[in-house]
Structure formats: structure tokens, C-alpha cells
Amino acid sequence: MKNDKTLRKYKSSGGVDVYKLPVEAFPNHVTNCYLVMDDPITLLDTASGWDTANAELAACFDGLREKFGAKISLKDVGRLIITHGHIDHFGGVNFVVRESAAELGIHELDASVIQNFKERLLVSSTNLHLFLARSGMPQEEVGALLQLNKWSKDTFVARPVDFTFDEGQVQRGKLTAFHTPGHCPGQVCLRLDDILFTADHVLSRITPNQSPEAITRWTGLGHYVQSLKEIRKVDGIRIGLGGHEDEMDDLDARILATLDFHDSRLNKTLDLLKEPKTVHDVSRGLFGKQMNYNILLAMLETGAHMEYLYERGRIAVTNIEEVENELNPVLVYQQQ
Ligand SMILES: [Zn+2]
Numbered sequence: 598m599k600n601d602k603t604l605r606k607y608k609s610s611g612g613v614d615v616y617k618l619p620v621e622a623f624p625n626h627v628t629n630c631y632l633v634m635d636d637p638i639t640l641l642d643t644a645s646g647w648d649t650a651n652a653e654l655a656a657c658f659d660g661l662r663e664k665f666g667a668k669i670s671l672k673d674v675g676r677l678i679i680t681h682g683h684i685d686h687f688g689g690v691n692f693v694v695r696e697s698a699a700e701l702g703i704h705e706l707d708a709s710v711i712q713n714f715k716e717r718l719l720v721s722s723t724n725l726h727l728f729l730a731r732s733g734m735p736q737e738e739v740g741a742l743l744q745l746n747k748w749s750k751d752t753f754v755a756r757p758v759d760f761t762f763d764e765g766q767v768q769r770g771k772l773t774a775f776h777t778p779g780h781c782p783g784q785v786c787l788r789l790d791d792i793l794f795t796a797d798h799v800l801s802r803i804t805p806n807q808s809p810e811a812i813t814r815w816t817g818l819g820h821y822v823q824s825l826k827e828i829r830k831v832d833g834i835r836i837g838l839g840g841h842e843d844e845m846d847d848l849d850a851r852i853l854a855t856l857d858f859h860d861s862r863l864n865k866t867l868d869l870l871k872e873p874k875t876v877h878d879v880s881r882g883l884f885g886k887q888m889n890y891n892i893l894l895a896m897l898e899t900g901a902h903m904e905y906l907y908e909r910g911r912i913a914v915t916n917i918e919e920v921e922n923e924l925n926p927v928l929v930y931q932q933q
């Protein structure tokens with residue numbers, strides 16, 4: 598289920614208990630946090646930091662006592678690991694650190710999202726503005742989307758991070774990280790014995806949103822596909838636990854389905870580009886008319902697929918005279 602809010606318990610092959618703590622980060626958007634009873638006791642992700650989400654996260658610990666008899670509270674959490682720098686996963690770090698003794702860690706490529714939040718938001722908003730300006734979207738819509746993008750993230754207060762990591766064992770304890778950039782620059786999947794926490798890299802039903810690397814380095818469909826192929830090589834995984842939705846009993850099948858999905862979206866994009874089109878045109882062709890934040894998601898997803906095809910020479914810019922004479926013109930693409 599997309600928004601299942603049932604507390605669940607798993608046990609890794611090495612005997613470590615894991616609890617799934619689903620929290621409604623935003624209305625109708627549930628983020629799964631996981632409590633790993635390793636040494637140190639580790640919480641993966643925090644949801645959004647909205648008051649309602651913080652209250653739900655705290656209530657999950659009461660639920661663990663009632664449902665599983667687990668004598669544990671938020672203050673027992675010794676370590677907090679953020680799977681990637683998206684607000685629906687890290688927004689609650691200030692709350693969790695305040696309520697516990699947790700040291701906060703995140704992959705080195707996403708640490709600045711927490712530490713220099715405002716600067717990162719402003720720089721990526723500028724890149725987003727440039728992307729939308731050359732996408733062919735009407736100017737007044739661009740302004741409205743930029744506002745919406747800022748508003749959705751404006752409440753977070755930056756804080757220091759205690760440690761960063763890359764591939765391999767994360768500090769002490771049993772968790773091992775695999776860097777899987779694409780959906781987010783510093784996204785990691787974390788292995789605990791035969792369990793893989795897949796964050797937003799692989800999900801049970803949806804395919805995670807993509808955005809062009811032209812906006813943020815280490816995102817883009819090229820990195821994402823590469824990371825899917827890399828994570829397929831991790832063997833001995835019995836169960837995949839995603840940052841949203843349900844557990845995955847056959848992770849490999851889910852990875853293959855995700856790869857297929859992007860292949861077919863690339864083919865649809867190519868089809869639409871038999872005639873010259875802008876990113877905005879193709880986005881309409883792929884997704885139809887969208888509303889509010891979904892307009893932005895559709896534009897980013899389309900931009901990521903067109904960037905992938907462009908980098909591989911399968912589509913090209915056709916209005917090169919304008920590119921020659923203007924600083925940031927609307928780009929028109931066509932299949933080669
Ligand atoms: Zn995400």
C-alpha cells in the first residue's frame with residue numbers, strides 16, 4: 598500500500614531486530630523510518646519535521662512498546678543516519694537530536710543540504726530557474742513553480758552534521774553503505790545482514806522521481822540507472838525495505854521492473870521527439886496537464902529523460918541559431 602501506517606518488525610539473518618516506523622511526512626505522503634537495534638541503536642530517517650510528523654514519530658515508539666513489548670524510547674537512539682538529502686527524510690533531524698542522544702550522519706555528498714540548507718536551496722533554485730526558462734514553459738508559470746518549490750522547503754533550520762560517510766561500513770556497528778546517486782546526490786542503500794534498506798532508490802510500487810543533472814550534480818537518469826545496476830550486484834538480500842511503501846521480497850525483480858519502466862519512458866520520449874519539441878511540450882505529451890507541485894515533478898522527470906537522450910546523442914538541439922545568439926534561449930529538441 599502507498600500509505601500503509603502499520604508498525605512492523607523484522608529480524609535480520611544476524612539476529613538484529615528492525616522496526617518500521619511509518620510517518621505521514623506530508624498529507625498523504627508517508628515516509629518509512631526504520632529503527633535498527635544494532636549497537637549503537639540507529640534510527641534511519643526522520644520524516645519531514647512538521648509538528649504532526651514529529652508527534653507521529655514519537656507515537657511510533659509508544660506503539661513499539663504496546664505492539665511488540667519493545668522497551669525503547671526515542672531518547673535511547675544513539676545514532677541517526679539519513680538515507681538522502683530530501684526534506685521528507687531529513688526534515689525531522691532537529692527534533693530527533695533534541696529528543697535523543699543521537700549523533701547525526703549522512704553521506705558526504707548530502708551533508709551540505711543539512712549544514713548549508715539555505716545556500717543549497719538558493720543555488721539549486723537558480724539552476725532550476727535556468728532549466729525552466731529554457732524549457733519553453735510560459736514565464737508566469739515558471740515564477741509560480743519557483744515559489745512553490747521554495748515554500749515547500751522553507752521551514753527547515755540548518756544544523757551541523759556529526760559525521761559523514763561514503764561506501765562501506767558506517768562507523769561502528771553492522772550497517773554497510775552503498776552509494777546510489779541519481780534520485781539524490783548522496784543517496785545510500787544500507788545493508789544489515791540479509792536486509793537492504795533501499796531508501797528512495799528502489800520502491801515497491803512507484804519509480805522515484807528523477808531530475809536533470811543540469812540542476813544538481815550527481816542526480817540525473819544516467820547516475821540513477823548506473824546505481825540500479827550496481828545495487829543488483831549486491832547478493833544475499835532476502836528483503837528490501839524502502840523509504841516509502843511496502844517491503845520487497847524480490848528486490849531483483851523490482852530493480853528490473855524499474856529499469857524497464859525507464860526504458861519505456863525513454864522510448865515514449867523519443868517517439869514524441871520525432872517532431873521538434875521543447876521540454877515543456879514533451880512533459881505535456883508524457884504526463885498531460887498537471888497541477889501544483891506535480892507540474893514541477895513532471896517537468897523534472899521529463900528533463901532527466903531528455904538530458905539522458907541528449908548526452909547520448911539520440912536527440913539534438915535544432916534551434917542552434919538562437920543558442921548562438923542568446924544567453925539562455927528556449928531549447929527545441931528533435932530525435933536524431
Ligand atoms: Zn527522495
Ligand SMILES: [Zn+2]
Pocket residue numbers: 628683685686797840841
Ligand atoms: Zn522520499
